[in-house]
Amino acid sequence: MTKTVMPRESLQIDAFAMRVGDVAAADLDQLHALSISVGWPHRGVDWQFLCEVGKGVVAFDDIGRIMSSAMWFRQSAELATIGMVITSPRLQTQGTGLWLMEYALKDLEGVNLRLNATRAAQRLYLSLGFRPEKTVYQCQGIVTGPHAGDPVSGEMRPLTDDDLTAVTALDAVAFGVGRSALMGKLFQLSRGYGVFRDGRLAAFALCRRFGRGHVVGPIVAATDEDAIAVVSPHIRDHEGGFLRLDTHFETGDFAAVVSRCGLSVFDTVLTMSHGKTLKDFACGDANAPVTYSLVSQTLG
Ligand SMILES: CC(C)(COP(=O)(O)OP(=O)(O)OC[C@H]1O[C@@H](n2cnc3c(N)ncnc32)[C@H](O)[C@@H]1OP(=O)(O)O)[C@@H](O)C(=O)NCCC(=O)NCCS
Known part of the structure; x- marks a missing residue:
């Protein structure tokens, strides 16, 4: 360090x-x-x-x-x-x-550190010992249409206050550390949808007002299929409105749906770390939940 x-x-x-x-x-x-x-x-x-x-x-x-x-x-x-x-x-x-x-x-x-660096800031952070990890794709635009996908297995429903503990726990597995204080505050500002299987939360997406419109994040899921299932109701809710999400996924079914619904890549930033690399970047387990979209570039 x-x-x-x-x-x-x-x-x-x-x-x-x-x-x-x-x-x-x-x-x-x-x-x-x-x-x-x-x-x-x-x-x-x-x-x-x-x-x-x-x-x-x-x-x-x-x-x-x-x-x-x-x-x-x-x-x-x-x-x-x-x-x-x-x-x-x-x-x-x-x-x-x-x-x-x-x-x-x-x-x-x-403390281990993470940030999302614009091009202008990368030299500054490199000089302070930050290491490049992954590109973030800032996807945004006017939502052109809802995504009519295949029905997902399990129960798909809006989240309620009773789901906060499960949401915080799933986010912690995906993000690599628990952040209950932030998730509690975000939950109050957000509308959320989740997929449940056998009574357990398998995937969720939160959406809140931000900047020019709304932002969807975090999205946590173990598969593209589940990530699409939980982002789709937000896309439907905001048809004709401005929506944004920041994702590490450039390709695959999730990225394709995001782009088809009008959210194109507006910019990219680079996730950089200082200290230990967190689990979510190192995770090799195909069935583990991962972060499909960030809370924001500032909050990770
Ligand atoms: C990134 C930013 C905060 C840097 O602030 P600053 O006060 O200019 O930074 P400093 O003067 O301390 O410069 C630090 C280093 O970054 C370099 N740098 C600053 N602006 C740069 C730019 N636009 N392009 C490339 N390098 C730049 C400086 O040359 C310096 O490198 P050096 O020490 O090797 O010479 C500023 O350019 C900015 O506000 N940009 C727009 C917002 C933004 O992108 N913020 C970063 C979010 S992650």
């Missing part, structure tokens, strides 16, 4: 000094303006949710404007994800991103 250093409290950029602050105390409108400045779709409430489930820092210029951000999310005792790493286009390539990442790494010493 890279050795972390104590980050400086201010950073000289051009003629002025930037100072660091806590994202929890930052103005939501300013955070929103920062993500808009780099073309990201987050709404103020999306930032608010991230501030509730994570920690982070922002960099202020000398008149108090937020010019940069970095956040991190402890998913479990062993794993954290890092995200919302943004520098205002006017200040990029002057060391601010690296400076705020030092705060994240300092707070997360000894």
